[in-house]
Amino acid sequence: MERKKVAFYTLGCKLNFSETSTIARSFHDEGFDRVEFEDVADIYVINTCSVTENADKQFKQVVRKAMKLNDKAFVAAVGCYAQLKPEELAAVDGVDLVLGATEKFKITDYINDLSKNDMGEVHSCEIQEADFYVGSYSIGDRTRAFLKVQDGCDYKCTYCTIPLARGISRSDTMENVMKNAKEISEKGIKEIVLTGVNIGDYGKGEFGNKKHEHTFFELVQNLDKVEGIERLRISSIEPNLLKNETIDFVSQSRTFVPHFHIPLQSGSNDILKKMKRRYMRELYSERVSKIREVMPHACIGVDVIVGFPGETDEHFLDTYNFLNELDISYLHVFTYSERDNTEAAEFEGVVPANVRAKRSKMLRGLSVKKRRAFYESQLGSTRTVLFEDENKEGYIHGFTENYVKVKTPWNPELANTLQEVTLTKIDDDGLVRMEFVNVLA
Template identity: 40%
Template sequence: MKKVAFHTLGCKVNQYETEAMEELFEKRGYQIVGENEYADVYVINTCTVTNLGDRKSRQFIRRAKKLNHDSIIAVVGCYAQVAPKEIEKMNDVDVIIGTSDKRKIVESCEEAKEEKKKINMVKDFRMLNNFEELEIEEIKSRTRAYMKIQDGCNQYCSYCIIPYARGPIRSRTLENIISEAERLSQAGFKEVVLTGIHVASYGKDLGDISLLDVIKEVNKIEGIERIRLSSIEPTLIDREFMESVIKMPKVCDHFHLSLQSGSDTILKRMNRKYTTEEYRNIVKLIREYMPYAGITTDVIVGFPGEGQKEFEETCDFVKEINFSRIHVFKYSPRKGTPASKYINQVDGNIKHERSEKLINLGEELSIKFNKNLLGKTMEVLFEEESKDPSFIEGYTTNYVRVKAPFKEEYKGRILTVKITELDDENLIGEIEEF
């Protein structure tokens, strides 16, 4: 039996697409093996948000060829989309597919093998006009499922390469979304996460339809007990949105609202579409309807022109909002974006110092948020064994990890848990209802 291995970098969208491509190979008789095992085909699903993603992709290409000198190497995804000529120069690469045509991955790899030729299928990002269906039919887990409903981005933030890699916004049809959600329910999933490159823009290319319409339809599906949103723009949230979702108990009280900076000066230079005052009011609105909502975010440090004053403004704003979790990124110049040409680029050592400080602040805020949950009774979807096999762990609706004494029958179930202890950034609880 022929074997294929995958190496996936980047976001949840990439992970979703990798699982769909794995299924395409399996239907053609391939066995999926680990990325460090001998395989006939190695697929690298790339990320290009930072220079590190590009470098990791190149490293794995070299490593894969050492595992099997005669293997076919396919490089797909965002890095392939923005740098196809660079990748084409690599002798070890046989197939190059950007952010479209992934459905043709198997045929392309087999053609490259049979005809001993290099295949480059990358299209100009401006030609990416239709949502490419990469549905997953065979579900491998039974707890939380990511469901891609949208691709592309029209925001053009000054630091971001993604609009050039993923192209303009394309929305999946509501009919196909509902169909996949029903399959997920039948497969035993309790929670679906609506994901995409810019989920908040869902429907803008389809006419009179929006993300709220998707949520309402998925909410009707029997068996799906939780609906979670992946990262969204804060400007999506208004009173009408909150009035609607509060009536749908399946919608999780967790919002990952992209911030990127707590300085209005830097937000403007980033070409973000909101101010800190608008962001502040949106968070207040969420907490008006969902008092214990988990608010998580991303922050970039070391953006060009960020001085100590602007960084301190970010730290102060982060404290004020009282996030439940923060993901911190050091600014990485991406060729082809406006910000890469900005003056006042920040020294790497300063970026590192600011990153460490903000990460520590984020950990403090996570612990503070979790302490407020001690003594409360919460619903937890248990997913997997903890590193300590005597515990099983899962997530609350507001996206806090909870551990409880392990029992095999808890897996894949939503159970009522009394929160009793704080263990670093995690919570420990006792099962109250089974």
């Protein structure tokens, strides 16, 4: 009998990528062959995101794409949007199955019958039931692996649906994280990116008990000892949870790289209070100064939201000036979009869409300037680059440990290798050229 083919499409964050990989391995164990999403498959699985308005529209486009490839294919939706708006997704033409937060890792149990449904079948839970932890990591998709260490969030930020989509904060056991890290290293992957919803909150027990079995700092210390991993990267971490002990440890670490991504969301204390963030901008400045003190060459990325309800021109300029003066390397700019069942959706002082767009454009321009200045500060330095394995118009790209993106003419032997290089100049496309320090290994 011919083996069935399954294809995956992931919207959203690194955490979703790690979970898609885990779900894909469960299909492999059930005898399915994984193919690219652009290929004809019997089943298409779409891992959804609920963070931006755009993610909703993207979902419909992805379903249409799958139906064009094979109009008899079985289409399943999983992930955050599937938990928040299951009926809405089930009603999209072509969708056969919608699985919420607790069901997504059991997807193969639901697909014994691959005949198309007139209406998507929904299996979702009350989010309170998402109190168990499923570890996951992505592998084979890229030269780096995303390792999930934590899920859910206990914070009550007024704009965010993640606690509704993923439930309470809960963590993987230290033993299981170490086991997964070893498995990744044995597959020859050089870099692991730690991921989760609120990874600094690592250590809360599996069933969401509030007691921390371990701390994030202990996790970092233990992972640093895993044999065979060349690089570890911390993905987004809240400023109030990024402690000085962790920053100091990373600066001396064998494997942790000098790259931090720290959400700010607003440079105005008034707006931070309305967002119910757990710090003021002064703490944020302290974190940046501490990183710069022990790792002057570190890359620091910042998340920021523009157009939050009540954000006046003064508040926005406050944010702009704060970021302009801060010694950071790049910004991820999010335009605020209303989300059902969030406090902020009821707030007064709605910022007109054209004003949101203008503010977003200003901060994106600032990000380009910041990244350029950061790259310029790195010219002449010697760094280690991990090369990716894609031929991009005759070039191979890679990242230094401190997240400078480089390019050099395509050479397949470089793929998934670490090479010592000197950064020489910034090209017209904004990427950095380099010279190899040693003859290629």
